[in-house]
């Protein structure tokens with residue numbers, strides 16, 4: 001894949017594309033680089049500095065502020081690491097980080113401080129670890145974005161996972177349906193569709209998209225979800241509550257209906273994890289809870305995401321409502 005064809009890696013180029021004056025924004029000096037897929041950028045309103053999708057990916061100078069309580073390992077990933085890139089926090093489930101690559105760099109990401117490594121021996125190490133961990137019944141592919149792996153790397157990961165008898169479920173956490181759908185679509189370029197189909201034929205495939213705002217959904221995401229539904233995947237979504245992006249009951253309600261319209265059920269609404277450089281995205285708990293009351297009243301129960309926070313050391317996500 002030619003990177004320039006699919007991504008913006010320079011803010012200057014993004015500003016030019018969005019018809020924004022470059023001098024208007026002071027940017028962060030974070031080592032977490034700027035990156036956004038052209039597909040995601042195409043959904044940002046041109047000329048609008050306050051567009052919620054732009055806010056998600058713009059490295060603003062607020063990231064430079066050191067804020068008390070915000071750290072590089074906000075949810076205890078380091079403590080939970082069993083092997084490099086293999087984490088176990090919850091009973092029977094393991095989360096793996098097979099790649100540091102993403103299709104966009106979300107400025108609020110709690111893994112932004114982690115230096116995920118590219119580990120060429122990852123698949124072998126995973127196979128050995130799984131063989132010694134028969135209690136693991138669900139494997140969660142996270143990252144980075146697991147669907148950013150090459151077809152070859154993803155296929156070998158899937159092959160190993162499918163051979164593990166105790167594994168019943170493979171869950172995938174990804175933003176690709178809204179940022180690089182071609183990697184999932186049946187006839188897309190370098191698509192993982194066949195591998196996903198293989199998973200769904202052998203185990204339970206749970207596909208968890210990460211969509212934060214209704215404007216992220218479009219005809220391509222609709223097609224992705226329809227094709228995944230056809231192969232029998234369970235479709236869920238997780239959202240992060242973000243100031244300036246989705247911090248209004250109307251937006252959250254619209255998001256739930258829009259997801260449902262594309263065949264996806266809202267699963268979690270995450271209160272922001274306190275990673276270094278993300279404090280400007282935080283919605284205080286009191287405000288968030290008031291908002292969630294309104295969201296709950298406006299939606300049927302099956303469209304209300306569980307409002308949760310991850311707390312280091314707890315055995316499950318902590319419900320806030």
Ligand code: SF4
Nearest residue numbers: 102105106109144175
């Ligand atoms: S891991 Fe997910 S939330 Fe974090 S930058 Fe990548 S795509 Fe965004």
